[in-house]
Amino acid sequence: MLVAGYAELRRRLVRRLGSEELASEALHEAYLRLDGRDGTLFLRPHDYIVRVALNIAHDKRRSEDRRLSYSEVDALYHYADAAIDAEQEMEARAEFAALVRAFDALTARQRAILIGVRVDGTPHAELAKRFGISERMVDKDLRRALEYCSDQLERTVITRFGSHPPKSSSE
Numbered sequence: 001m002l003v004a005g006y007a008e009l010r011r012r013l014v015r016r017l018g019s020e021e022l023a024s025e026a027l028h029e030a031y032l033r034l035d036g037r038d039g040t041l042f043l044r045p046h047d048y049i050v051r052v053a054l055n056i057a058h059d060k061r062r063s064e065d066r067r068l069s070y071s072e073v074d075a076l077y078h079y080a081d082a083a084i085d086a087e088q089e090m091e092a093r094a095e096f097a098a099l100v101r102a103f104d105a106l107t108a109r110q111r112a113i114l115i116g117v118r119v120d121g122t123p124h125a126e127l128a129k130r131f132g133i134s135e136r137m138v139d140k141d142l143r144r145a146l147e148y149c150s151d152q153l154e155r156t157v158i159t160r161f162g163s164h165p166p167k168s169s170s171e
Contacts, residue, residue, distance in 0.1 A: 003031075005046055012050055017057050026057035095153060102152035110145040117142055 006027070013023035030053040103111055109131055116122035117138075124138045131138075150156065 005049075009046060009049055009053070013053055013057070016050075016054060022057050022060065023053075026053040026060065029053070029056045098153055099149065102149045105152075106145050106148065107141075110141045110148075113138055113141045114145040114149075 010020075010023055010027055013027060014020050017023050017026070027049075030049055033056075034049065034052065103114075106114070113127055113131075116127050117124070124135045127138045128135045133141075
C-alpha cells in the first residue's frame with residue numbers, strides 16, 4: 001500500500017511538514033518500520049502510514065533540535081577561546097602590575113642586579129665590579145630580589161645562584 005500510494009503520501013507529508021527532504025526520509029523510515037505488516041488490518045491504512053511518518057519526522061526534528069549545528073559548535077569554540085584569552089589577559093595585566101610594584105619596592109642595586117642577570121645576562125663578576133661589591137654580595141642581592149618578587153606574585157621560584165652553571169653529576 002505504501003509503495004502503491006507513495007506519491008500521494010509524500011505530497012501529504014510535504015504539505016504537513018514543509019520539507020520535501022524530511023517527508024521523504026520519514027516515509028522511508030515508516031516503510032522500514034511497517035515492512036511485513038498487513039495494511040488491511042487498519043480502517044484507513046493511508047492515514048495510519050501518514051501518522052507513523054509524521055511521528056517519525058517529529059522525533060527526528062526533536063532529536064536534531066538537541067544537537068548543535070557545525071556553525072554553532074564553531075561559534076562556541078571561538079567564544080571559549082575569546083573568553084580564555086580575555087581572562088588570561090586580565091590575569092597577565094594583574095600579574096604585571098604586581099611585578100611593577102615589587103620592582104619599585106626593591107633597592108636600586110637589587111633591581112639593577114636582577115635586571116642585569118636575568119634580563120641582560122650580565123655576568124656576576126661584571127656586576128660586582130660595577131657596584132664595587134663581591135660576587136657573593138651580587139648573589140645575595142639577586143636572591144633577595146627574586147624571593148621578594150616571588151612572594152609578591154605568590155609564586156615559588158626555583159633558582160640557581162652563582163655566575164656559573166651547575167656542574168653535571170658526571171664531572
